[in-house]
Amino acid sequence: MADAKEKTLSLQGIGASPGIAVGKAYLLERDDLDVIEKRSIRPEEIGAEISRFKQAVQKAQKNLRQIIEDVPEEYRDHVYILDSHMMLLKDRMIYDGTIEQIKNKRLNAERALKMAVDKVRAVFRSMPDQYFRDRGSDIVHASKLILENLLGTEPQKISDIDKRVIIVAHDLSPAETTQIQLEKVKAFVTDRGSHTSHTGIMARSLEIPAVLGLTDATRLIHTDDLVIVDGSAGTVIVNPNDQIITRYSERKALLEEFQAKVTRTSHLPAETTDGHCLTVAANIEQLEEVVSVMDHGGDGIGLYRTEFLYLNRPDLPSEQDLFDNYRDLVEIMGARQVTIRTLDIGGDKFATSVSWGEEINPALGFRAIRFCLQSPEIFKTQLRAILRAAYFGNMRVMFPMISQVEEIIQAKQMLREAAESLDKAGLPFEGDIEIGAMIEVPSAVFMADILAEEVDFFSIGTNDLIQYSMAIDRVNKHVSQLYQPLHPAVLRMIHRVVQAAKAAEIQVALCGEMAGDLINVPVLLGLELDAISMNPISIPGVKNLVRTLSFEESKRLVQSVLKQATASGVLALIQEAYGTSFETAALFQPRGK
Amino acid sequence: MKMSRRVTIPNELGLHARAAAKIVSLAEQARSQVFIIKDGQEADATSILDIMALYCPCGTEVTVRIADAADVKTLKRIARLIEAGFGEL
Numbered sequence: 001m002a003d004a005k006e007k008t009l010s011l012q013g014i015g016a017s018p019g020i021a022v023g024k025a026y027l028l029e030r031d032d033l034d035v036i037e038k039r040s041i042r043p044e045e046i047g048a049e050i051s052r053f054k055q056a057v058q059k060a061q062k063n064l065r066q067i068i069e070d071v072p073e074e075y076r077d078h079v080y081i082l083d084s085h086m087m088l089l090k091d092r093m094i095y096d097g098t099i100e101q102i103k104n105k106r107l108n109a110e111r112a113l114k115m116a117v118d119k120v121r122a123v124f125r126s127m128p129d130q131y132f133r134d135r136g137s138d139i140v141h142a143s144k145l146i147l148e149n150l151l152g153t154e155p156q157k158i159s160d161i162d163k164r165v166i167i168v169a170h171d172l173s174p175a176e177t178t179q180i181q182l183e184k185v186k187a188f189v190t191d192r193g194s195h196t197s198h199t200g201i202m203a204r205s206l207e208i209p210a211v212l213g214l215t216d217a218t219r220l221i222h223t224d225d226l227v228i229v230d231g232s233a234g235t236v237i238v239n240p241n242d243q244i245i246t247r248y249s250e251r252k253a254l255l256e257e258f259q260a261k262v263t264r265t266s267h268l269p270a271e272t273t274d275g276h277c278l279t280v281a282a283n284i285e286q287l288e289e290v291v292s293v294m295d296h297g298g299d300g301i302g303l304y305r306t307e308f309l310y311l312n313r314p315d316l317p318s319e320q321d322l323f324d325n326y327r328d329l330v331e332i333m334g335a336r337q338v339t340i341r342t343l344d345i346g347g348d349k350f351a352t353s354v355s356w357g358e359e360i361n362p363a364l365g366f367r368a369i370r371f372c373l374q375s376p377e378i379f380k381t382q383l384r385a386i387l388r389a390a391y392f393g394n395m396r397v398m399f400p401m402i403s404q405v406e407e408i409i410q411a412k413q414m415l416r417e418a419a420e421s422l423d424k425a426g427l428p429f430e431g432d433i434e435i436g437a438m439i440e441v442p443s444a445v446f447m448a449d450i451l452a453e454e455v456d457f458f459s460i461g462t463n464d465l466i467q468y469s470m471a472i473d474r475v476n477k478h479v480s481q482l483y484q485p486l487h488p489a490v491l492r493m494i495h496r497v498v499q500a501a502k503a504a505e506i507q508v509a510l511c512g513e514m515a516g517d518l519i520n521v522p523v524l525l526g527l528e529l530d531a532i533s534m535n536p537i538s539i540p541g542v543k544n545l546v547r548t549l550s551f552e553e554s555k556r557l558v559q560s561v562l563k564q565a566t567a568s569g570v571l572a573l574i575q576e577a578y579g580t581s582f583e584t585a586a587l588f589q590p591r592g593k
Numbered sequence: 594m595k596m597s598r599r600v601t602i603p604n605e606l607g608l609h610a611r612a613a614a615k616i617v618s619l620a621e622q623a624r625s626q627v628f629i630i631k632d633g634q635e636a637d638a639t640s641i642l643d644i645m646a647l648y649c650p651c652g653t654e655v656t657v658r659i660a661d662a663a664d665v666k667t668l669k670r671i672a673r674l675i676e677a678g679f680g681e682l
Contacts, residue, residue, distance in 0.1 A: 083614075084610055084611075084614060084641070087614055087617065087641050088641065088642065091640050091641055091642045091643075092637055092639065092640040092642075092643060093640055093642040093643055093646070094642070120642055120646075123646045124645075124646070127648055128648075129648070129650070131609065132609075132645065132648060135610065135645065139642070315606060315611070315681055316605070316606075
């Protein structure tokens with residue numbers, strides 16, 4: 001095998017973090033619970049098999065204790081998860097369950113462990129509550145630690161990697177990511193995961209290229225294979241020939257040169273050739289990302305997703321937790337505006353701390369403002385924290401998933417009550433905060449003129465708006481190609497909302513992922529949005545492009561675009577108008593889902 | 594001597610992982626077996642999975658039962674822990 005010339009393979013996945021890396025692969029073994037050998041043992045072997053299992057558990061406990069001790073200070077939040085894994089290792093349902101299987105079914109320890117784990121997973125999988133259902137994966141991660149010791153495979157010590165490599169994994173668990181020395185990682189490649197998975201978010205904030213969701217990368221790539229990772233295009237090339245390596249090296253150089261150029265000017269406003277300024281702001285979901293916003297020259301925060309503090313924890317965050325977080329954010333941003341979105345839990349996200357019944361159709365279900373209005377305690381805690389933080393900076397608030405005007409009226413009433421309670425308590429707060437509605441449900445598009453009377457601004461959330469209006473589930477592979485931000489139906493809706501906002505003289509912004517894709521920018525400019533917001537790393541490229549465009553010209557483009565019948569018709573018009581002028585730049589922008 | 598106590602889960606999140614873990618650490622100090630019982634279904638109070646598998650959201654009535662009168666202190670402690678909502682109220 002060593003002398004055979006390896007075949008070049010090209011794999012397509014999700015470009016979760018842009019950039020190009022060329023290097024040697026380092027394969028992290030996948031969890032092999034599903035391919036465990038089944039072997040019958042003789043009655044006289046039972047005792048030995050049981051003690052082999054017990055030793056494996058002891059070793060697993062020792063390994064895990066070591067991992068916990070080695071967790072660096074900044075990742076302490078993950079330790080709670082690892083502590084519960086510690087408890088799972090010696091849990092009766094797994095421990096005694098495995099021993100029972102060895103005794104009664106005369107199975108080898110590996111298979112017995114799998115049977116015990118499967119049994120427990122089945123119990124959890126059938127529970128009506130998402131939080132409980134998700135515990136299934138914790139059980140798998142914990143049992144994997146035992147399995148490694150049973151199989152005698154040395155658990156891979158990610159911390160021992162001594163050269164810079166491209167990490168190839170099935171999926172990365174929190175226990176694994178906390179052990180990786182990130183300065184050793186050139187890129188991430190995984191079978192599972194998406195744009196919003198833990199690995200994707202981490203890679204983007206550290207600016208490490210990542211291609212996720214490749215399905216069988218761990219089967220096709222071997223340790224020490226030469227690999228090219230193009231996190232912009234979502235491509236991974238295994239065993240490239242010299243020609244391909246040269247091509248990518250050139251692209252990498254071009255990319256770095258381009259990035260250096262746009263980064264130098266990114267803190268300047270995005271002013272068109274005819275003097276119109278478009279606000280280009282950032283979408284973030286964690287306070288830590290604010291560093292990236294500053295580095296990339298964001299004009300503000302157009303969307304602060306506030307779910308993160310509620311996820312991955314068994315209890316709810318306190319008003320003080322939330323206030324501290326929001327206050328830090330507005331203080332760092334200073335004069336630049338921060339738009340905070342109230343809790344948008346449900347749908348494709350999940351809450352571990354808030355439980356409700358199973359939903360057949362969560363995207364249309366009990367979530368966002370609907371959930372908040374029904375949970376006044378949770379909602380008011382957040383509203384109080386927002387009002388208190390707004391006192392320390394430039395912050396405005398918006399409500400997600402508004403589908404009818406009563407929701408805005410009720411939310412404003414709760415905001416008033418929150419303000420009154422703060423007033424009574426004598427705490428400092430901003431009583432005159434700007435209030436906005438997210439426009440992401442088709443009914444809100446058609447009622448925009450009515451909604452506009454109740455709010456100070458609109459923010460069009462195109463991710464959900466496209467999904468709801470075109471009836472396309474973004475995560476369903478079979479229909480996701482129908483998800484077209486440039487479809488005339490989508491552009492007409494945006495146009496309608498902007499016109500309603502202009503008539504009522506309120507601000508209108510757009511905060512979907514389409515804002516970060518350069519091909520869409522001339523149309524968004526011409527639609528006369530006041531602001532667009534996106535992933536921080538997309539900002540320099542978008543600002544750079546806006547500076548080459550004419551506002552008047554883009555408005556004319558929109559007039560003809562709105563008359564098109566298809567998305568491809570719109571695309572053709574854009575390409576005709578702007579040709580290849582931004583194709584180079586577009587190559588290096590991160591792609592959406 | 595009372596060998597069991599009936600309590601209602603008062604906290605919003607119900608018997609979730611961290612709450613179950615707190616019960617386990619108390620039950621582990623008992624001399625004999627301790628059970629959490631819901632609708633006749635018994636869970637071993639030293640097993641975090643067993644407890645969670647009972648699936649007890651907020652408002653569920655459960656019985657805490659000890660097998661040995663010597664563990665009455667453990668019984669009291671667990672009942673008090675649950676009644677106090679695991680410190681989350």
